[in-house]
């Protein structure tokens with residue numbers, strides 16, 4: 001079983017308005033906002049960017065912006081985020097970016113994750129594609145241009161394990177359960193981009209549900225709302241503690257929020273309500289197996 005952190009750790013969520021057509025400008029904006037965050041709170045250990053932070057969130061655009069992601073030959077985005085992570089010695093959950101696999105020609109919505117040396121330690125390809133059709137609400141079909149990932153992702157950090165999902169992935173409790181139960185993750189981080197239709201309905205509810213189900217921190221990082229873009233992100237990036245309390249939340253505009261993750265809360269709550277010892281695998285299947 002992996003260790004869980006022993007001291008409070010500070011996390012920063014960068015809610016940036018970055019979905020312009022100019023990828024370089026989006027990347028520079030992300031860099032400047034991380035620089036600002038690290039100047040304001042230099043003890044920050046984990047920084048999170050939103051879903052599709054370097055490109056417009058649009059099924060007709062993903063392929064145009066897609067980069068090859070690997071640690072040997074660094075793409076524009078990987079290169080920049082790697083240098084930021086190394087400079088500040090942080091774990092950087094570099095939001096998600098469109099990725100192309102040149103062997104299959106498939107395009108993915110992929111989260112890229114760096115350690116404090118700037119190494120690309122893992123990537124998570126969005127497993128559940130956002131295909132919805134809500135009458136008088138929103139129609140969106142990521143599968144028109146994206147392929148789904150095929151694995152659950154849990155990363156190892158100096159503070160313990162963290163599960164990673166992307167946005168719509170949070171509606172499927174299994175990924176969080178696998179990270180929490182199989183890998184003892186203390187947090188689930190979802191770079192996200194809910195919208196003004198589904199955000200008010202389910203954003204807070206889903207954060208609380210994943211946190212309480214698994215007795216872990218749930219962290220959602222959204223882009224800022226931009227009413228001039230085609231997709232109106234909900235905003236409201238937040239950190240939910242294992243008890244289901246929202247301990248930090250942004251508004252709708254461009255904003256960086258901070259929170260402290262406290263190991264005591266995790267331990268006390270898991271000890272007080274010992275779900276871990278009370279599961280009934282004689283009645284249902286253990287998803288962590």
Ligand SMILES: NC(=O)CCC(=O)C(=O)O
Pocket residue numbers: 051130166167168169171192193194195198199202
């Ligand atoms: N980018 C997304 O996956 C959006 C998910 C969403 O809005 C939802 O309601 O789920």
